[in-house]
Amino acid sequence: MKKAGITIENVHLAFGDTKVLEGVNLDIQPGEFFAFLGPSGSGKSTLLRAIAGFGPTPEGRILIGDRDVVGLDPWTRNVGMVFQSYALWPHMSVRDNVGFGLKERKVPSAQIRKKVDAALELVELAHLADRMPNQLSGGQQQRIALARTVVVEPDVLLLDEPLSNLDASLRVHMRRELLRLQRQLGLTTIFVTHDQEEANTTCDRMAVLDKGVIQQVGSPLELYDRPESLLVANFLGTANILEGKVEIKGGARRFVTKTGDLLPLPDDSVGEGGNIVLRPQNISISRTQASGSLPGKVQHSEFLGSQIRYLVSAGGTEIVVDQSHRAGHDWIETGADVHLVANTQSAVVL
Amino acid sequence: MSLNDPNHVASRAGLVDRLPRWLVPNMTGVHLAAVFIALLLLGLLLVPVAQVMIVAFQDPATGAATLQNFVDFFKTSLFRESFWNSFYVSAMSVVVATAIALPLAYITTRFHFSGSILIQSLGFIPLIMPPFVGAVAMQLIFGRNGTVNLLLRDWFGFDIPFMEGLNGVILVQSIHYFPFILINLSASLRNIDRSMEEAAQNLGSHGLRLFKRIVFPLAMPGYIAGAALVFIKVFDDLGTPLLLNVNNMLAPQAFLRISSIGISDPMGYVISVILVVFSVLSLWASFLFMRGKDYATVQKGGGGMAKRSLKRGEKIIAYGAVIFILMLVLSPHFGLLLLSFGTIWSYAPLPDGYTLQNYVTMWEGSKTFIMNTVLYAGIAATLDVIIGTAIAYIVLRTGIFGRKGLDYLATAALAVPGVVLGIGYLRTFHAIDVPFTDEPMASWWVIIALALMIRRLPYALRACMAALQQVSLALEEAAESLGATKRRSIQKIVIPLMTGGILAGFVTSFATAAVELSATIMLVNSNSDAPLSYGIYLFMQTPSGRGAGAALGIVAVIVVAIGTIASQFIIERDKKLKSSGDAH
Numbered sequence: 018m019k020k021a022g023i024t025i026e027n028v029h030l031a032f033g034d035t036k037v038l039e040g041v042n043l044d045i046q047p048g049e050f051f052a053f054l055g056p057s058g059s060g061k062s063t064l065l066r067a068i069a070g071f072g073p074t075p076e077g078r079i080l081i082g083d084r085d086v087v088g089l090d091p092w093t094r095n096v097g098m099v100f101q102s103y104a105l106w107p108h109m110s111v112r113d114n115v116g117f118g119l120k121e122r123k124v125p126s127a128q129i130r131k132k133v134d135a136a137l138e139l140v141e142l143a144h145l146a147d148r149m150p151n152q153l154s155g156g157q158q159q160r161i162a163l164a165r166t167v168v169v170e171p172d173v174l175l176l177d178e179p180l181s182n183l184d185a186s187l188r189v190h191m192r193r194e195l196l197r198l199q200r201q202l203g204l205t206t207i208f209v210t211h212d213q214e215e216a217n218t219t220c221d222r223m224a225v226l227d228k229g230v231i232q233q234v235g236s237p238l239e240l241y242d243r244p245e246s247l248l249v250a251n252f253l254g255t256a257n258i259l260e261g262k263v264e265i266k267g268g269a270r271r272f273v274t275k276t277g278d279l280l281p282l283p284d285d286s287v288g289e290g291g292n293i294v295l296r297p298q299n300i301s302i303s304r305t306q307a308s309g310s311l312p313g314k315v316q317h318s319e320f321l322g323s324q325i326r327y328l329v330s331a332g333g334t335e336i337v338v339d340q341s342h343r344a345g346h347d348w349i350e351t352g353a354d355v356h357l358v359a360n361t362q363s364a365v366v367l
Numbered sequence: 368m369s370l371n372d373p374n375h376v377a378s379r380a381g382l383v384d385r386l387p388r389w390l391v392p393n394m395t396g397v398h399l400a401a402v403f404i405a406l407l408l409l410g411l412l413l414v415p416v417a418q419v420m421i422v423a424f425q426d427p428a429t430g431a432a433t434l435q436n437f438v439d440f441f442k443t444s445l446f447r448e449s450f451w452n453s454f455y456v457s458a459m460s461v462v463v464a465t466a467i468a469l470p471l472a473y474i475t476t477r478f479h480f481s482g483s484i485l486i487q488s489l490g491f492i493p494l495i496m497p498p499f500v501g502a503v504a505m506q507l508i509f510g511r512n513g514t515v516n517l518l519l520r521d522w523f524g525f526d527i528p529f530m531e532g533l534n535g536v537i538l539v540q541s542i543h544y545f546p547f548i549l550i551n552l553s554a555s556l557r558n559i560d561r562s563m564e565e566a567a568q569n570l571g572s573h574g575l576r577l578f579k580r581i582v583f584p585l586a587m588p589g590y591i592a593g594a595a596l597v598f599i600k601v602f603d604d605l606g607t608p609l610l611l612n613v614n615n616m617l618a619p620q621a622f623l624r625i626s627s628i629g630i631s632d633p634m635g636y637v638i639s640v641i642l643v644v645f646s647v648l649s650l651w652a653s654f655l656f657m658r659g660k661d662y663a664t665v666q667k668g669g670g671g672m673a674k675r676s677l678k679r680g681e682k683i684i685a686y687g688a689v690i691f692i693l694m695l696v697l698s699p700h701f702g703l704l705l706l707s708f709g710t711i712w713s714y715a716p717l718p719d720g721y722t723l724q725n726y727v728t729m730w731e732g733s734k735t736f737i738m739n740t741v742l743y744a745g746i747a748a749t750l751d752v753i754i755g756t757a758i759a760y761i762v763l764r765t766g767i768f769g770r771k772g773l774d775y776l777a778t779a780a781l782a783v784p785g786v787v788l789g790i791g792y793l794r795t796f797h798a799i800d801v802p803f804t805d806e807p808m809a810s811w812w813v814i815i816a817l818a819l820m821i822r823r824l825p826y827a828l829r830a831c832m833a834a835l836q837q838v839s840l841a842l843e844e845a846a847e848s849l850g851a852t853k854r855r856s857i858q859k860i861v862i863p864l865m866t867g868g869i870l871a872g873f874v875t876s877f878a879t880a881a882v883e884l885s886a887t888i889m890l891v892n893s894n895s896d897a898p899l900s901y902g903i904y905l906f907m908q909t910p911s912g913r914g915a916g917a918a919l920g921i922v923a924v925i926v927v928a929i930g931t932i933a934s935q936f937i938i939e940r941d942k943k944l945k946s947s948g949d950a951h
Contacts, residue, residue, distance in 0.1 A: 100565070121576070
């Protein structure tokens, strides 16, 4: 199976007067598992559909391998797409569904049989070949939809929110399954999701989209640890954002909150903006004061099992603090005066 | 939702409570209503139809069970011919109706086409005219000496036998019934999720192959449902062949045998059995085909199939086809209108002159018909919605044993042709006298109203079911938890919320009952008891009465049209009311 990269160059797209994609540029490597992450209405599905050839023709270029596919009919692109609703044809058996694309490609029927069997084997559902789609569970339908798509050996694989119709436990299982298949087939894959956990756990790199614009591209770790905008910081995990400014005093960088509290910054930290982003697990909470600690009051707390989540008013805002929970640990009561110590090694100033 | 809620038990406290439960059946008002309805359906539907079946298998002289009647039937060449004619006409009507409906459905669902709304509204107009009403007008337009053939002969020197014999029945029926296919097929096409088609394109399919392998199979259940309905309606119809003077078909034969020889002649019953068997068979076939094929695949937010714009040339073809079809479809209406305002219309493309005289004649001659119609259809529609609401409630909201049976029994009326019900009533009620008189019930006008009630019940029932399904069970439970008894919560919550649906059901039942002919024609005993549809039939028997008949036909069309529009209006208003309630 040949691996093709995808290059998106300056793609614009509008539905009537509503701009949906604005100046999208992306380079997806051959064999990469790539995610489009964004809230609903961010344009992520529209971009995916534009790659497959559905919806209005965009401006700009979309290269699959070295072929510009903009304006080509969907049936000529050899792009495999798995639909959010799976779109299994209810009037055809599982075997006929999976064999459909091969039949369209005029593959001899003996070979179709063999390839369909292999594809069903791949998704571990060979025993369901003669069932009708409505006799399958959601998870099974999903795998059949996947088998139907990969059996035609597409150049790239597009997954449109493939896990959104599954229940929570199945979703976790299926995303591992997807990753296993992707690695096994080595297919360049784009996965559209609004769920950061799904994107984090599966993809090599992802693009965060909002309002039709790509906000940031990078590996899940990069995006989480080094967000380039408050939007990305907020979208990936919980972020505490304190307003203030960066000061240099005696050669040391520090962040002064608008309440006048001081947070020392590591020397190699960058960024001069008016916001500091702190992740809840990088803040510790204590009843006693320490150097560089931020005084506050517990407003609310939730026991989540592995950790206790505190909502503390401090630094002119409400700060979420996650304290990992061990047996015998103290649960600080609401209303208590506390002191927060932020691990600013991981802080990002924006 | 239990039948032994605290209020209920409290009201029955006493001896009864101390007896074992199984000894005292839990008879509540709902149970009594169920039993009453069951008896009513038994007496007015099951017994008369069973009577017809039994007589068909009885030796007329001795009453012994026999197949001789059927042997006699198929030995008679006229009956064999009638049988094949009925079958042929029904099948051909499905074919012609498909030819009319398929392009309309396809164009409106697949393309951005500004004529879509026109088709969606005009396409349904045939349904507001009973087919037999338009039959005479069609004769004048498409008949041997009708408008079209006169012009063809003048200009090109040939004519086309549109209306000769069976052709006429096929043309009138398919023009009248094609909306059944149009409605069902369009709905199916619209219900296909866009991703169904996109998935196929994604895998390399397009154009005609895509249509053949994905779109058409997915729309098939809707098409079959519509086609089966057309087949049955045509197979059972009595009025149209009768008015076109085509008597060698099954329903007219049954009518003629019973009305000329009498209710003891077994042939009418044999034909009835055949009609019922075919009705049941085609309903069953469409059910078998539909089973497990609920292809309504539209997902939340998915939207129906992608529409595309027509190219210039395609547009011309599309408009041409649509205009041609609509002209054909509306021709009975134009014809009827011309006829009702015309003086003499014979051997001419158009009437010789125009006058209002027909309406005057009609009004003088048919006041009784109109009064009777309002009375009969009013009784029928009122009973329909009362029984429909009760059955809907019993089926959807109670656990009464055999509740599904009520639904099935009421719906079974769909499979009973009007002719058969008419014969069944004649046979069953001729021996029973009207209370306090010596008149047999079979010739009592109330029987006509009851027959209409049974005929329209399946439709009213569906309307009531739909209305009740929209009333969330939680609303009723909320009332009960606040202390309302079952009865109060039905009265104060359920019925008021169902009003829109019930009213729509009433209006439709009324309008369609007003123009029903096939059962009525069997049961009308004297002209003074006759409703409007029978009046039209009488007028149309003589050439001089045709103008007035057409005028009465126009009245019928207007009645049904107003009914249809009113019921649509009520449903829409109801929908808005409920959706605005949701938003708050």
